[in-house]
Amino acid sequence: MTADPSLLVLASLSAGDKHGYAMMDDIEEFTGVRLGPGTLYGAITRLEERGWIRPVASLDRRKPYAITAAGVAQLKEEIGALERLVKSTSRRLKQA
Template sequence: MAREQFKTLTEPMYYILLTLIEPQHGYSIMQEVDRRTDGRVKIGAGTLYNLLSRFEEEKIIAQVSEENRRKVYTITDKGLDILKDEYHRLVQLVSDGRHHLERGR
């Protein structure tokens, strides 16, 4: 079910999972996504914690510790597979676009 449900990821989903290659807590995830996208992708607290909950429920991420009441998460092997699949899908989209849009008319 999770594979189908997360077959294509939204930008916030993609960047959250990308950020969680290194263990992070919620606030640092928001900061890191902002930094990696030069402020283009903003993730609000409600969206973030809803997605973290869904990802954890589907075993896409796992809580690895709790520091000062901050839960620290990391991506699981299952989550990494989903992230890599999405990366390859996006690369194919760009390749298709380049092929059709950048050739001379």
């Protein structure tokens, strides 16, 4: 499965706060793909700049992140678009 790493990070955080390594494990579990550290942190940087995720206070170096309300809205929008794509493609495949 190939998908935008930002979407995968949002999807992972929608189930609860996680630090980088836990996100990599979680994403691997539900997609079968293990993101590299560079890819994961590229996505985290973009998402934090857009205000879709935020760091959670922690004494550990492994900083957890949480999805924000804006992030949840964005995730819903993207899932909606994916659902429409799946529906229309399934219909076309049936007609073919």
